[in-house]
Amino acid sequence: MRFLRRFVPNLYIVLVLAFIYLPILILIVYSFNALPKSFIWGGFTLDNYKNLFSGSDGSGILDSLLMTLKVAAIASVTSTLFAVLSALGIAYLSRKMQGIVMGLTYVPNVMPDLVTGISFMLLFSFLGVQKSEFTLIMAHIALCVPFAILSITPKIRQLDKSLSEAAMDLGATRGQTLRLVIIPEIMPGILSSLMLTFTLSVDDYLISNFNVDSSIQTLPMMIYSMAKLGVNPKMNALTTLLFCAVLILMILSNLSSIKKNKKQGVKL
Numbered sequence: 461m462r463f464l465r466r467f468v469p470n471l472y473i474v475l476v477l478a479f480i481y482l483p484i485l486i487l488i489v490y491s492f493n494a495l496p497k498s499f500i501w502g503g504f505t506l507d508n509y510k511n512l513f514s515g516s517d518g519s520g521i522l523d524s525l526l527m528t529l530k531v532a533a534i535a536s537v538t539s540t541l542f543a544v545l546s547a548l549g550i551a552y553l554s555r556k557m558q559g560i561v562m563g564l565t566y567v568p569n570v571m572p573d574l575v576t577g578i579s580f581m582l583l584f585s586f587l588g589v590q591k592s593e594f595t596l597i598m599a600h601i602a603l604c605v606p607f608a609i610l611s612i613t614p615k616i617r618q619l620d621k622s623l624s625e626a627a628m629d630l631g632a633t634r635g636q637t638l639r640l641v642i643i644p645e646i647m648p649g650i651l652s653s654l655m656l657t658f659t660l661s662v663d664d665y666l667i668s669n670f671n672v673d674s675s676i677q678t679l680p681m682m683i684y685s686m687a688k689l690g691v692n693p694k695m696n697a698l699t700t701l702l703f704c705a706v707l708i709l710m711i712l713s714n715l716s717s718i719k720k721n722k723k724q725g726v727k728l
């Protein structure tokens with residue numbers, strides 16, 4: 461019985477992890493496949509990575525990658541800035557108003573991307589704004605702001621208000637208190653917001669598809685168009701690089717938080 465009590469939960473965890481990560485593992489393995497557009501293993505090669513940004517579609521992939529990174533960087537930084545200001549404002553509301561505002565913030569998070577994309581397309585059409593890089597960035601900022609608020613609000617709630625009051629009693633201005641006291645305390649929430657919103661923006665397809673001109677393609681749009689033609693070794697290599705980049709960012713973030721916790725433990 462003791463063996464079963466230990467074996468069954470462990471087996472369940474292994475099956476769940478295998479279900480989640482096995483497709484990614486297959487993708488990574490076949491990104492090194494020497495046989496193009498085939499699920500038959502033809503040997504190990506790095507040609508798929510060497511040819512990623514070369515050939516007739518290489519410049520298109522590079523342009524899509526740069527556009528995606530540019531939009532994601534602007535959207536993540538801007539939405540995080542809005543979220544910090546919004547979370548600070550929400551913290552000074554009454555509990556009833558906080559509940560109402562946070563409830564309104566939850567709605568876009570559970571709303572399908574299809575609804576959000578069409579809504580912004582209709583809004584830009586109503587305002588007479590032509591689809592462009594600007595409309596794409598605005599739509600991505602609107603997508604990311606609610607998630608950024610939810611990432612930063614818990615850190616604001618954990619913030620000891622006596623710290624800011626003590627700083628102002630010692631002669632610090634509101635700006636100095638925000639920059640020297642509040643921002644460092646909520647920095648983990650800001651970093652998690654930047655990572656989350658950046659990932660959401662890079663991953664988005666539907667909202668981008670409805671709110672950008674046909675002359676501009678983000679990376680998900682490019683990958684989707686490539687997938688229509690079947691298995692593409694360049695697509696496998698590109699998505700593998702994206703996965704590795706996100707994995708490295710997560711590892712660095714966890715290492716920084718671990719170091720910070722160790723420093724706090726030493727101080728205590």
